[in-house]
Amino acid sequence: MIGAPLRRREDLRFLTGQARYVADLEVPRMLHAAFLRSPHAHARLVGIDAAPARSAPGVAACLTGEELHRHVRPLRAPSRMKDYRPTDFPALALGKVRHAGEAVAAVVAESRYAAEDALDLIEVEYAPLPAVAEAPAAMAEGSPLVHEDAGSNVLLSRAFAQGDVETAFRGAAAVVGDRFRFHRHAGVAIENRACLADFDAGRGALTLWTSTQIPGIVRDALAELLALPAQSVRVVAPDVGGGFGVKTVLYPEEIAVAVLARRLGQPVKWVGDRREDLLSSTQAWDEIIDAELALDAEGAIRGLRARVVADVGAYSIYPWTASIEVIQVVSFLPGPYRVPHYRAEAFGVATNKAPMGPYRGVGRPVAVFVMEALLDRAARRLGLDPLEVRRRNVIRSGELPYRSPSGIVWDSGSFAECLERAAEVAGYAGLRQEQERARAAGRRLGIGLGSYVELTGVGSAIPVSPGADIATGTEGATVRMEPGGGVTAIFGLACHGQGHETALAQVVAAELGVKVDDVRVLQGDTGLSPHGTGTYASRSAVLGGGAAILAARAVRDKALAIAAHQLEASAGDLEIAAGVIGVRGVPDRALTLAQVTAAAYAGTKRLPKGMEPGLEATRFYDPYLGTASNATHLAVVEVDPSTCAVRVLRYVVVEDCGRIINPLIVEGQAIGGVVQGIGAALLEELVYAADGQLLTATLMDYLVPTAGDVPAIEVHHVERPSPTTLGGFKGVGEGGTIGAPAAVANAVADALAPLGIEITELPVTGERLFRLLAARR
Amino acid sequence: MKPPRFDYHAPTSLDEALSLLGRYGGDAKLLAGGQSLMPLLNFRLSRPAALIDLNRIPALAYIKEADGQVRFGAMTRQRAVEFSPVVQARLPLLQEATRWVGHLPIRTRGTIGGSIAHADPSAEYPAVLAALEGQVVVRGPRGERTLRPEQLFRTYLTTSLEADEILTEVRLPGMPAGAGYAFEEFARRHGDFAIIGIAAMVIVEGRRCRTARLATAGAGPVPVRLRAAEEILEKDGLGDAAIDAAAQSAGELVGPDSDIHASADYRRHLTRVLTARALRRALARAGGR
Numbered sequence A: 001m002i003g004a005p006l007r008r009r010e011d012l013r014f015l016t017g018q019a020r021y022v023a024d025l026e027v028p029r030m031l032h033a034a035f036l037r038s039p040h041a042h043a044r045l046v047g048i049d050a051a052p053a054r055s056a057p058g059v060a061a062c063l064t065g066e067e068l069h070r071h072v073r074p075l076r077a078p079s080r081m082k083d084y085r086p087t088d089f090p091a092l093a094l095g096k097v098r099h100a101g102e103a104v105a106a107v108v109a110e111s112r113y114a115a116e117d118a119l120d121l122i123e124v125e126y127a128p129l130p131a132v133a134e135a136p137a138a139m140a141e142g143s144p145l146v147h148e149d150a151g152s153n154v155l156l157s158r159a160f161a162q163g164d165v166e167t168a169f170r171g172a173a174a175v176v177g178d179r180f181r182f183h184r185h186a187g188v189a190i191e192n193r194a195c196l197a198d199f200d201a202g203r204g205a206l207t208l209w210t211s212t213q214i215p216g217i218v219r220d221a222l223a224e225l226l227a228l229p230a231q232s233v234r235v236v237a238p239d240v241g242g243g244f245g246v247k248t249v250l251y252p253e254e255i256a257v258a259v260l261a262r263r264l265g266q267p268v269k270w271v272g273d274r275r276e277d278l279l280s281s282t283q284a285w286d287e288i289i290d291a292e293l294a295l296d297a298e299g300a301i302r303g304l305r306a307r308v309v310a311d312v313g314a315y316s317i318y319p320w321t322a323s324i325e326v327i328q329v330v331s332f333l334p335g336p337y338r339v340p341h342y343r344a345e346a347f348g349v350a351t352n353k354a355p356m357g358p359y360r361g362v363g364r365p366v367a368v369f370v371m372e373a374l375l376d377r378a379a380r381r382l383g384l385d386p387l388e389v390r391r392r393n394v395i396r397s398g399e400l401p402y403r404s405p406s407g408i409v410w411d412s413g414s415f416a417e418c419l420e421r422a423a424e425v426a427g428y429a430g431l432r433q434e435q436e437r438a439r440a441a442g443r444r445l446g447i448g449l450g451s452y453v454e455l456t457g458v459g460s461a462i463p464v465s466p467g468a469d470i471a472t473g474t475e476g477a478t479v480r481m482e483p484g485g486g487v488t489a490i491f492g493l494a495c496h497g498q499g500h501e502t503a504l505a506q507v508v509a510a511e512l513g514v515k516v517d518d519v520r521v522l523q524g525d526t527g528l529s530p531h532g533t534g535t536y537a538s539r540s541a542v543l544g545g546g547a548a549i550l551a552a553r554a555v556r557d558k559a560l561a562i563a564a565h566q567l568e569a570s571a572g573d574l575e576i577a578a579g580v581i582g583v584r585g586v587p588d589r590a591l592t593l594a595q596v597t598a599a600a601y602a603g604t605k606r607l608p609k610g611m612e613p614g615l616e617a618t619r620f621y622d623p624y625l626g627t628a629s630n631a632t633h634l635a636v637v638e639v640d641p642s643t644c645a646v647r648v649l650r651y652v653v654v655e656d657c658g659r660i661i662n663p664l665i666v667e668g669q670a671i672g673g674v675v676q677g678i679g680a681a682l683l684e685e686l687v688y689a690a691d692g693q694l695l696t697a698t699l700m701d702y703l704v705p706t707a708g709d710v711p712a713i714e715v716h717h718v719e720r721p722s723p724t725t726l727g728g729f730k731g732v733g734e735g736g737t738i739g740a741p742a743a744v745a746n747a748v749a750d751a752l753a754p755l756g757i758e759i760t761e762l763p764v765t766g767e768r769l770f771r772l773l774a775a776r777r
Numbered sequence B: 001m002k003p004p005r006f007d008y009h010a011p012t013s014l015d016e017a018l019s020l021l022g023r024y025g026g027d028a029k030l031l032a033g034g035q036s037l038m039p040l041l042n043f044r045l046s047r048p049a050a051l052i053d054l055n056r057i058p059a060l061a062y063i064k065e066a067d068g069q070v071r072f073g074a075m076t077r078q079r080a081v082e083f084s085p086v087v088q089a090r091l092p093l094l095q096e097a098t099r100w101v102g103h104l105p106i107r108t109r110g111t112i113g114g115s116i117a118h119a120d121p122s123a124e125y126p127a128v129l130a131a132l133e134g135q136v137v138v139r140g141p142r143g144e145r146t147l148r149p150e151q152l153f154r155t156y157l158t159t160s161l162e163a164d165e166i167l168t169e170v171r172l173p174g175m176p177a178g179a180g181y182a183f184e185e186f187a188r189r190h191g192d193f194a195i196i197g198i199a200a201m202v203i204v205e206g207r208r209c210r211t212a213r214l215a216t217a218g219a220g221p222v223p224v225r226l227r228a229a230e231e232i233l234e235k236d237g238l239g240d241a242a243i244d245a246a247a248q249s250a251g252e253l254v255g256p257d258s259d260i261h262a263s264a265d266y267r268r269h270l271t272r273v274l275t276a277r278a279l280r281r282a283l284a285r286a287g288g289r
């Protein structure tokens, strides 16, 4: 069952339009909210006249920031980081607006149409302030401050050092370096954010249905903000159409609809539209990285140094804080390579742009782009093949566990094996010959490599976001036998496209000895599940899978004990398969799990002496440190130097996510991630004007790759079960996006290397290539 | 993203549509395929008092041949154009251009009349209209008039149609047998509006180029007919040097703007590259007949 390429059972409802997203939910007496959003990137709020909106047809309420925040305080994401300046994030702007698209007021009306009509009637007087839309400018002396009370736009900084970098560089045979830039990126889940709040005044209880990855965190935070006991708040993530990290944040709209529903005594629903999504959902990356790599004459890395400046936008997000992206860039920069001496510093700088948050890969796509670009420059400088430079530096399996210079311990992995396998399955030597032939015929082919190692399934030892003051190290599972012998398995996870209903059913079924089809997985509902936080950070297979194993094992042990009692056998002689418990070697002495379950619920009379009735168990799992997951990506591209078009011709992934629960799901995750990585490398960019206006607020301007823009992606596996997690699972949800920008960027650079062109900025759009080529013409 | 309130009318005849248009005195919008209008409504960038839906007027959707022309009712879907045997035989340039218009679902709704009336300078149909010297027929309370592309297109998203007029028909002269043609386009993704598109047709006589037609999409506020470049070819033929000279000239004839997708310089460069490519492909086809 574990390892079987089962089709995802949830797909039928997704593909036939039977899924139930927040937008599909209807609650009696439900009202609709719309948010007025700031047209300015930075402005003082002088006055708001909401009266005309309040008296518009069909309007139930219109709320400004000052009114809302009489009922709830602004969010503040705490951090344990030393150099961190905490700042407030009001749900509706208070005093001033800090980015274009920030919510300023909310209207609740009988329909979304009426609500939007009323938005038109709200009179806001803004006094525009100078906006700062780039991190370097925001760091400079005299820059306008995004948060005056913070005293600086530099909201956080941190330095890492290992060894003696100065000496390593002084004695180097080659030093390569550059200033890299990775532009801002949007998550673009197919389903925009949406939420629906219903306050049951009679019970004093709030239910919030929300398109989120973190129902547990939203529940705990909302309960605190609204001064309700946690048990009186239920947060449900129904079917969720993608998240990619963007839905791991507590959002202003979730707070606002909860407050409004409570005040109005009527359910309030908000369904974000695409423009709101692009303007106000968290965004990714936006970093400038100065990095240098020192090598000896044989191509062995001597040292690495880097300075990373991240534009974290206007607000520090809850719960991860503004540190989530930039600190991970420096944590993961050394990659799967031996880097004896390392020094790096990171800065998170506030600007008048939408808040930055986690996005598939978090920091690693940027880190891998930079490190792999440096390795290719080193290869060119030293006259070595790019594959060869990597061979000389990649950490070998025999060196594991390995402590990286930023302090992360790689417990296991197959870094060199994935590199070699990628070269082998892609036919690397043959590709190089093909490239030569193409070059002779005037065509520019390029081959790019990108390898990464990341930490997945992080347990309680480390915060998933540096400094964030929130516990994310455990997940629980409840496994319950139902009359008839079927199984309900309940998790605090919140699947948003990863196929948990299939994969976790496989894990439970394998442990319990039932058919996969007999296991139903429930999740994303704090009212049903044991405590948990949700699905993010490539954690669900490791933490959810581990909890599933523990809970299923407990149920299995109890079922065996009951069966042993009834069959008058020893539990040790029993085995379970396909829902039947039999005595090993005695085929006619058997009970179905349905019979055992009936006995368990029938009570004491049919149970062993002293046994508690019932057949269910709840167990929690904490993998403590987490486990390494790694892969090598290889891209082949063709660049048309006349039109500056880049076409990805071939794409190979060789990945190691440990013990594979379902290869179809793993491949789906890798492919989806790679497509997003190709988008990041070639197309996707949130462009802000100097005054902080977002110029890419539609999907006609923010370009995500379509099926026509990507080749068939070949995924191969090197399966090294994790030695440190239950089940041997490692995370795989983010990897595709981590390796792809590097592989594609290196392939483009490789195609253009004869022209002396290096790629330092992503996405490498036609316009950027045109300018690079024009400079060489 | 919900449109403000508007009245909705679904007339079944052109006269009825015209009288409704008149009644709103310029404050109504015609709804064709809706592929451009609906986003404008949803963004509240367009706030008409009424929508007059042309989709229930069967008399506005047809493809027929008359007087050496192919005539399209304004409500003819782009998808119908794409698969019309008449278009394939008489206007292969239009057929090729149609494949660059958005994606299948968009072409299923989008109309030839809507595309031209919308006057997006990056759209393919206006470029083909310019290259083939087509015309549009316009009906209004003052009667019917026909407009050539240079009379029709004013600037971005703006035509010389009056608020009470309806574009009823698009007329394109059938391409002479043996004409070579090509539509070259560069877009950031397939299906996006052109960064630059070039519509080209050549009629070859022996070693001479009897007629050359070149027009752009995306190279300025209206489709640009590249007459000076055409003249180079009509004078010097379709040799490599002439094609390169025409491409060079094309780059000088256009006055593109910069936007987030491409700078003016890049667009000018693409105009040169794609003009040369279009001409070479057109020539190869002309030679092939």
Ligand SMILES: Cc1cc2nc3c(=O)[nH]c(=O)nc-3n(C[C@H](O)[C@H](O)[C@H](O)COP(=O)(O)OP(=O)(O)OC[C@H]3O[C@@H](n4cnc5c(N)ncnc54)[C@H](O)[C@@H]3O)c2cc1C
Pocket: B029, B030, B031, B032, B033, B034, B035, B036, B037, B038, B054, B074, B075, B100, B101, B102, B103, B106, B109, B110, B111, B112, B113, B114, B115, B116, B117, B118, B120, B122, B123, B124, B125, B161, B165, B166, B167, B168, B191, B192, B193, B194
């Ligand atoms: C994702 C996407 C991609 C697209 N890509 C392309 C592309 O690559 N190339 C391209 O050319 N187009 C593209 N389009 C636009 C598409 O071709 C539209 O259909 C077209 O521009 C307008 O045609 P329509 O029939 O939809 O008109 P509508 O949207 O209904 O109307 C557009 C405008 O024209 C007016 N109008 C319509 N018909 C008439 C008439 N008979 N008389 C007077 N005024 C009229 C309307 O009042 C409105 O102002 C794309 C659209 C989308 C959504």
